[in-house]
Amino acid sequence: MSEEPAPRRRQARGERRIAQLLQAAASVFCRTGYAAASTNAIAREAKVSPGTLYQYFPNKEAIAVELGDRLLQEMRDAEGLAFERADLDLPLPELVDAVLEPVIAFNCRNPAFLALMHGSGDVPGRIAEEHEAVHESMLARVDGLIEALAPGLDAGERRRVAAMALGIVKAGLDLVLAAPEGQERDGTVAELKRALVRYLDPLLAPRELGAPRR
Amino acid sequence: MSEEPAPRRRQARGERRIAQLLQAAASVFCRTGYAAASTNAIAREAKVSPGTLYQYFPNKEAIAVELGDRLLQEMRDAEGLAFERADLDLPLPELVDAVLEPVIAFNCRNPAFLALMHGSGDVPGRIAEEHEAVHESMLARVDGLIEALAPGLDAGERRRVAAMALGIVKAGLDLVLAAPEGQERDGTVAELKRALVRYLDPLLAPRELGAPRR
Amino acid sequence: MSEEPAPRRRQARGERRIAQLLQAAASVFCRTGYAAASTNAIAREAKVSPGTLYQYFPNKEAIAVELGDRLLQEMRDAEGLAFERADLDLPLPELVDAVLEPVIAFNCRNPAFLALMHGSGDVPGRIAEEHEAVHESMLARVDGLIEALAPGLDAGERRRVAAMALGIVKAGLDLVLAAPEGQERDGTVAELKRALVRYLDPLLAPRELGAPRR
């Protein structure tokens, strides 16, 4: 524990720097989008010099990629939590609730995530790939969930349903983030959940007849 | 009839140029987004010189605004058609079908429309306003439709529902445009309609079979 | 007189065009200076198309050169008139009056002349040469006049005096042109004459003792 304190501290310092820079980048990307965000603006927001920024990232794209990676990881954790919580025997509204809650919370905490996911057009190659990867990963999760809920669906259809469900969630998250915090936002969250429930409900294999879900 | 042939022909040429430039702009915006699209790239795509572009548009923003205006007009026409077709007495699936069909067709013909609507963060003032206005106008239409379908909803709730429905449509359109034309796309279109029907159905005033709804 | 009417008329038309263009150029140069004057602006001012302008002048510089030439010729005529009128036996005030009057009148009619003469820095080569030539020619005239008035001066000194006198006249003309027409301008004209008289008076060989020159 007391071995090599310098390197560790150095590393720790580096990590702090990187976190600080990524936070600044998130903030600037949210405000202006990726294309219009200048590295100088990010450095300024992080209160470091442009040179320092380039000590930790080889270029602007790498910032976005790393930010995406980290957000994705956090998102996965949130999702993981979500899917852990997701007892498949729960009635659908509760299931949706359990899955969506951490996802919504995460996106409210990290609006940059959605910001980075949108505007898929105006980004250079590697980021677009990143998007693709993130999207694909989320899609796979949803796909898995749907497979569990509706085992009868064939793969092609399931994928379409998953994509649509994910689309609804993204659209709903946009609305949630746009709504002012408070009643308005809560109402929007409820609306999103309702939409998702209604969309998925007819897919469910009838589970227990006579027990109306809601 | 034989009077002033030159001006007329000239005007026609000008219109053709403008159309050609806007088409090129649409294409470039789709590929790279507004912020990253360079006027030189647009001119190149239109196979004219930068100077020619600036003979018809005072600056880059004006191109996007004009393109947005034209697309919006076409979109409104499509919507108009859509809402004309929309017989409120139709069963919901048919109603959704009637409303969505022209909108989908329009967006397939003009993918730039969705491209311009996305990425609202990284655009300068006037275009953002455009976005806002276009979005608001579409929202108002949907709101009106929902008011007709579900007269019981209070205004606040209706607006939320309209926003959610519009969100679903946009998300669905993204999927539709991303799908390769053919079966895949048709299936996605069907999925979008299904999602919308399921979302809206519970809002409808319960209707007696065979009896006119309202 | 009735021979080759077409060519002549054509030539006449050409001359009119050229005059019209030069007038427009004079006006634009006065307003914005040579460097900032665009050929399109000149063509617009002349109510012709840019193409027409280039039918008569190979480039922008040629316009300024031709304008300078013509103004110079007119100026020479005015000067000629001036120097013809200049009876060397006249008392100095009357002499200055006789010489300056047509020059002032010319410059009031053609403010572009002074405009072209100034700003000797911001013009490309040929025009600068033009300036030089015009200036030199005017200088020579003044030099001649001074030689007649003050035969005792050696060439070097005479040239300096001529340059200074010309400078005073130019400076005075600027003031005259800047003054609103009317009393103000008349007063400024008088002041210019006074300045010139006072400058030259001591150089004169005493002509008739006892006849005080005012």
Next chain:
Amino acid sequence: MSEEPAPRRRQARGERRIAQLLQAAASVFCRTGYAAASTNAIAREAKVSPGTLYQYFPNKEAIAVELGDRLLQEMRDAEGLAFERADLDLPLPELVDAVLEPVIAFNCRNPAFLALMHGSGDVPGRIAEEHEAVHESMLARVDGLIEALAPGLDAGERRRVAAMALGIVKAGLDLVLAAPEGQERDGTVAELKRALVRYLDPLLAPRELGAPRR
């Protein structure tokens, strides 16, 4: 004394850069005038990249304005010196000498000053205002001097005389700057002084020899 050496050195470097850029600008403006001077040319003359130029000046106009301001300040100092030296009891030739000497010296050191003052037509707004202000301020000084020398003149006449005197000085300075340094220039300087003395002498209140003028 050893505190904050970096900021100080940095500031010093910045100041040096600005001076270097302004010097380059002065040189280019002298050669080509404001309108035809390109920022790239200025940067090249200063042996820096265009980007560096824009680190210190927001745009081309700002360069001219700052240069004008600095020259003006120096000019005012020179003038101040001039007017301090100006003992009104001195005979006119000595008075003119005292006033003109620093002004001439300044303009010989800073030929850009006159270059910027000329060509007032082809410059955009703020610089033209600068010109106006500078001119007005010089005029006011001369006006004051003349008021002291010739208290009898009414304000309108005095202003005309001041403008004419200033015009003579400017014209003379042009000649001085155009003359090769050495005898030629000295002679031209002398001629300018002579011209000014002759112009102003008749305005002076007749003074009794040996008696203080005023």
Next chain:
DNA sequence: GATGAATGAGGATTCATTCAT
């Protein structure tokens, strides 16, 4: 000849990136 659309080199300006301190 006249027209005005088209051209494209060039100018002002920005910003991702590098480097001396």
Next chain:
DNA sequence: TATGAATGAATCCTCATTCAT
């Protein structure tokens, strides 16, 4: 490592000039 000045390629836009009609 941190700094921020320096770099220069790339962008938006203009305008002298050409050319198809």
